[in-house]
Amino acid sequence: MVHWDALVCIMKEMGIPNIFTNWVMNLVNSVCYVFKVNGRCMVRMQRAPEFHHHAKCKPLELTNLAFADDILLFCRGEAQSVQLLMNTFQSFSASTGLIFNPRKCKAFYGSVDDENRRLIQAITGFDEGKFPVRYLGVPLSSKKLSLNQYLPLVDKITSRIRHWSSKMLSYAGRVQLVRSVIGSITQYWMLNFPLPKSVLKQINTICRTFVWTGKSETSRKSLVAWHKVCSPRKQGGLGLLNLAIWNQVTLLKCLWNICNKSDSLWIRWIHKVYLKGKDVMEVEAGQSWTWIMKKVMNCKPLIASINLDWQRMLSISKFSMKTVYNRLIDGNSVCWHILLRRNIARPRARITLWMMCHGQLPTKERLYRFGMLDNKKCSLCDQVEETVDHLFFECPATKRIWNAILYWLNIHHCPLPWNLELNWILEKTKGKGWRAMLLKLALTETVHEIWLFRNDFIFNSDTHRNKIVEKIIDCIAYRGWVNRKLRLHVANLML
Numbered sequence: 001m002v003h004w005d006a007l008v009c010i011m012k013e014m015g016i017p018n019i020f021t022n023w024v025m026n027l028v029n030s031v032c033y034v035f036k037v038n039g040r041c042m043v044r045m046q047r048a049p050e051f052h053h054h055a056k057c058k059p060l061e062l063t064n065l066a067f068a069d070d071i072l073l074f075c076r077g078e079a080q081s082v083q084l085l086m087n088t089f090q091s092f093s094a095s096t097g098l099i100f101n102p103r104k105c106k107a108f109y110g111s112v113d114d115e116n117r118r119l120i121q122a123i124t125g126f127d128e129g130k131f132p133v134r135y136l137g138v139p140l141s142s143k144k145l146s147l148n149q150y151l152p153l154v155d156k157i158t159s160r161i162r163h164w165s166s167k168m169l170s171y172a173g174r175v176q177l178v179r180s181v182i183g184s185i186t187q188y189w190m191l192n193f194p195l196p197k198s199v200l201k202q203i204n205t206i207c208r209t210f211v212w213t214g215k216s217e218t219s220r221k222s223l224v225a226w227h228k229v230c231s232p233r234k235q236g237g238l239g240l241l242n243l244a245i246w247n248q249v250t251l252l253k254c255l256w257n258i259c260n261k262s263d264s265l266w267i268r269w270i271h272k273v274y275l276k277g278k279d280v281m282e283v284e285a286g287q288s289w290t291w292i293m294k295k296v297m298n299c300k301p302l303i304a305s306i307n308l309d310w311q312r313m314l315s316i317s318k319f320s321m322k323t324v325y326n327r328l329i330d331g332n333s334v335c336w337h338i339l340l341r342r343n344i345a346r347p348r349a350r351i352t353l354w355m356m357c358h359g360q361l362p363t364k365e366r367l368y369r370f371g372m373l374d375n376k377k378c379s380l381c382d383q384v385e386e387t388v389d390h391l392f393f394e395c396p397a398t399k400r401i402w403n404a405i406l407y408w409l410n411i412h413h414c415p416l417p418w419n420l421e422l423n424w425i426l427e428k429t430k431g432k433g434w435r436a437m438l439l440k441l442a443l444t445e446t447v448h449e450i451w452l453f454r455n456d457f458i459f460n461s462d463t464h465r466n467k468i469v470e471k472i473i474d475c476i477a478y479r480g481w482v483n484r485k486l487r488l489h490v491a492n493l494m495l
Ligand SMILES: [Zn+2]
Pocket: 378, 379, 380, 381, 382, 383, 384, 390, 391, 394, 395, 396, 397
């Protein structure tokens, strides 16, 4: 990641005047800008009666675009205009020493007959290019992208997930990796164009399978539904971005930009070529409009769903994608979300608590219901059904553990089954104080260790029943010690 602020500091240190620094920063901060190749030459060329603009570039008198060290030149598909363009570029080359390499250049034609193509090829020496081409990592095309053209994106996600280092990750680590993969897609591909539903479905399947199985081969295994995983933490999710909704947010952002008539070139292009002075909110997309423009125009009904004053939004200088996203994903919040907020337990322990709050831990009673087990008796006491409510903390084996932890915390409370204990814990963990933080940490580590203890008991028959309380206390003490707010209180408990 580039920190452009550093560039400002360097230029200041070098004593470069502010006005020049601002020019440079304007260039590096804007993604798209017009690069005037020897400005006067271009103006002279445009005034020549033999030069004709490309039909859609005429309203803006656009002849060239540059990004980094690439340049795109536009004119009508005829020999005389191309010849003038090449002459102008050559005079630029003569004065600056910057020349192009014809072998690395391509000519792209739209409705140009063979005779003209041959003449243009002779003038420029450029081979014919065909759309789509990949530019800056994304496909550049004059038509709607086919599903195959999204394959590089899908392959990229799969290769990141298949990386050798991801094999050792826990649920929490896999969620974090998916978060970063989704983040990079949204920052790059989705800001360029909306992704089709089928591609989003494919990406969600890859991410879901990876989170729940650690593999990239498609599987239907899923402990918590993916749309829940991708909902905000307040609604019981893990805060992963819902790509379908983000798709809509990016379209609304485009619409906002068009309404705000920002000074960027592409907005001016849309106004000149498509809207022709009409209000974007009043017109319907025309048949000949590009597929992206049609998508942008079709997203107008979404404005009603976000329940925000569009006119007021237009008066604000920045479009907040996060605010709009939160409006679109609005749902019911769950009471237990506060247990996971400001929770400093180990990420893997937080995931166990999260699954338990969803009632999705694969207890024997659940597996029995799905026909995967014959016996639903608690693994630890072999007396009653192994449900979450029993396992945490009704079972004599686990009640003893939670009781010991509460005693160590100087909390006098007799553990109850989970459905009742949850109410007590929610009452005790209100607010931001250290007591709430410590209890959340203790609960999360206890639940996680009890779950591991139960799994060890079933699969390895190897348990250190007496050691579990010490292990949980060690975890709480370490996590508490590294937190400034809790350090002193944990130290007191250790005395
Ligand atoms: Zn039991």
